[in-house]
Amino acid sequence: MKRQILSLAAVACLVGLTSTAAAQSNSGSITATALVQQPINVSGAVNLSFGNVFPGVNKAVLLTDAGAGRFDVTGQASTPVNLAFTALPTNLANGGNNLPVSFSSGYNTSNSAAGATSFAPGSGASTSLSGTGALFVFLGGTVSPAVNQAAGTYTATVTLQVTY
């Protein structure tokens, strides 16, 4: 009986010593995530064209007119964007001669000026790209030739900046 008690005590001691010697170790994980957005692409698809104008006679091109300009925008689907015209001239130029101009603008997620939402070109706008990442920005305007406007071809550049 004594031997059994002594053996059990010895085993218990060994178990105790073993448990203190084992180092605990464990591991856990997390993920790192990121979503790289489609880059924004803005292309001048259609130039704003006033056609022939006559001295002293204003001429307007509406957003829905054939002469309206259009920018095509692509990017990350359903993502908010800011629209800003960073170059919006007050005159079209022909050498040293100027032809006063003003603009109107609108945007739509489909290529339809008729359903476009108008906004003031000088103020810009905020909207979202479509579910396929598309947006169309339409540009109209009015030229106001002077009565003594010099004949010739007048041009200027309008630049649209789109940012997330």
Added chain:
Amino acid sequence: MWRRARSTPAGVVTGLCRRVVLLFCGIALWAIPGEAQRPLTVQGTRSLTFGSLLAGVNKSVLRTDLINSGQLDISGPKNVSVLLTFTLPATMAGPAGATLPLTFGSSDGGWSPPQQIGTQTGFDPRVPYTAPLDQNGKVSVFLGGTAKPTANQKAGSYTGTITLTVVVLP
């Protein structure tokens, strides 16, 4: 309390053996803590989230970011030191085999008592680091980092796995 061993040779030997065994048991019991050691657990509780990125534009997440920093909670024995060893990916994997570079700086790791993200102690997650478990056997570990999309980075979702291995130090 203890019965005296008989004064026979066999009795003397038996008594000595019993005392020797009891002595070792005393040493062993002294070495064992008063209660069973709590099991060591490491729980990933929050992903390291970079959110939306633009190609060519780096984005960093601070370890003190309450929403986007990574977090792992450790539970184990009370008042011990643990060795923290991160396995950090150099890239995140994306669409069609694309990868997005990911870097970690010398202060992108942090630890604090649970629920105290604002009082972190920073450390370099790229090398093993020793941190304490508190009186409740707990510590939270935080991780920041920097995602570095290239100029022509392919659009899409990217993910990577970060593993923290914890060892209780003697």
